[in-house]
Amino acid sequence: DRRVSWDLISVIDPLLTLPLLVMVVVGMIRRSKRWTISAICWVLLYLGCCLGQQQRVLQQARTIAESRGHEMTRITAKPSFGNIVVWRVLYEHEGEAHILALRAGTVMEVMGTSRAKIVRAGMVDGVVPGTMVAKDIERFAHFSDDWLVWHPEKAGILGDLRYAVRPDRVSPMWGILVDSGRPDVHVSFHSFRQVRGQEWGELWKMICGHR
Numbered sequence: 091d092r093r094v095s096w097d098l099i100s101v102i103d104p105l106l107t108l109p110l111l112v113m114v115v116v117g118m119i120r121r122s123k124r125w126t127i128s129a130i131c132w133v134l135l136y137l138g139c140c141l142g143q144q145q146r147v148l149q150q151a152r153t154i155a156e157s158r159g160h161e162m163t164r165i166t167a168k169p170s171f172g173n174i175v176v177w178r179v180l181y182e183h184e185g186e187a188h189i190l191a192l193r194a195g196t197v198m199e200v201m202g203t204s205r206a207k208i209v210r211a212g213m214v215d216g217v218v219p220g221t222m223v224a225k226d227i228e229r230f231a232h233f234s235d236d237w238l239v240w241h242p243e244k245a246g247i248l249g250d251l252r253y254a255v256r257p258d259r260v261s262p263m264w265g266i267l268v269d270s271g272r273p274d275v276h277v278s279f280h281s282f283r284q285v286r287g288q289e290w291g292e293l294w295k296m297i298c299g300h301r
Contacts, residue, residue, distance in 0.1 A: 091232075097168045098140040104172060106136050140174050143194045147177040150198045151190055155181055160188070166235070167192075170257040176201060176296045178257035180237060182208060187239060187251055191258035193299060201296045202258025206239040209248060216270030223270065226277040230266050241265055247280060255289050257296070 099106060110129055117125030147167045155162050165181040170191075179190040187208050191201040211231035217224050227248065231238050234250040241247035242260050246269065249262025266277040 093235075096141075097166065098137055098144060099174065100169045100172055102172055103169075103174070105174075106133070140169070143169075143174045143177070146194050146198065147179060147192050150192055150194075151179045151181060154190065154200070155183065155188070160184075166237075166252065168252065170293060170296075171255065173297055176257055176293070178252075178254065180251060187237065189251075189258060189260065191256075191296060193296060195299060199299065202256075204258055204260055206242075206251065206260045208236075208251075209238040209240060211236070211238065214248070214268060214270070217268065218270075218273055221273035222275065223268065223273050223277055226266065227268065230277070241282075244280070244282070256292060 109132055113125050113129035113132065116122075117129065144167055148165065151165060151167065152162070155165075160181070160183040162181045162183060165179065167177050167179045170176045170178055175193060175195060177192050177194060179192055180187050181190075182188075185208055187206050189204045189206070191203070193199040193201050211228045212219060212224070214224075214227055217227065227238075230248065230250075234252065237251040238248055239251045239260060239262070241249045241262055244265070246267050247262075247265040248268050249265030251260065251262055253263045254261050255263065261282070263283055264279065264281045266279055268277055269275070
């Protein structure tokens with residue numbers, strides 16, 4: 091049941107998708123292998139750039155953690171929505187998740203930081219081990235790679251910290267509602283993907299290098 095993720099690119103990245111789409115369509119219309127080869131080369135080139143960006147970000151995060159006197163037990167870095175300039179980095183130190191929004195431009199910039207207490211699947215207050223709720227939490231923790239935190243704005247929501255619209259904020263994009271008073275009832279899944287215009291504006295400012 092081991093899962094592998096490279097975390098090189100956002101689910102939607104127009105800089106990869108739009109040129110690729112154009113080359114594929116032109117290749118189909120002209121029945122030309124040259125456009126197909128060009129599309130493949132573009133994907134490899136762009137993903138190579140993504141890998142380079144990711145390694146820069148991880149190195150900067152390690153440097154920041156070291157300067158804080160933190161000993162990282164694990165670290166992960168993912169690009170923010172639709173770009174490979176601003177990245178969301180999580181690292182764990184003494185049971186806390188430290189969140190860094192790093193802008194990997196010509197120079198590395200810290201665009202924001204925050205932190206949250208990590209919730210362990212078997213240590214949720216009021217949840218009895220072996221119950222349906224406990225098993226659901228363990229399953230959600232597995233698929234969230236154990237990056238669980240309580241949602242700061244939604245009571246009772248245990249969220250997946252890896253994904254948020256603002257790369258410097260805690261607020262998860264989805265989570266499960268934990269009701270310890272109903273131990274034999276499955277938890278419910280909740281998504282918070284509706285994004286306010288202000289949040290898009292703040293992300294765009296980060297991408298452009300404006301804090």
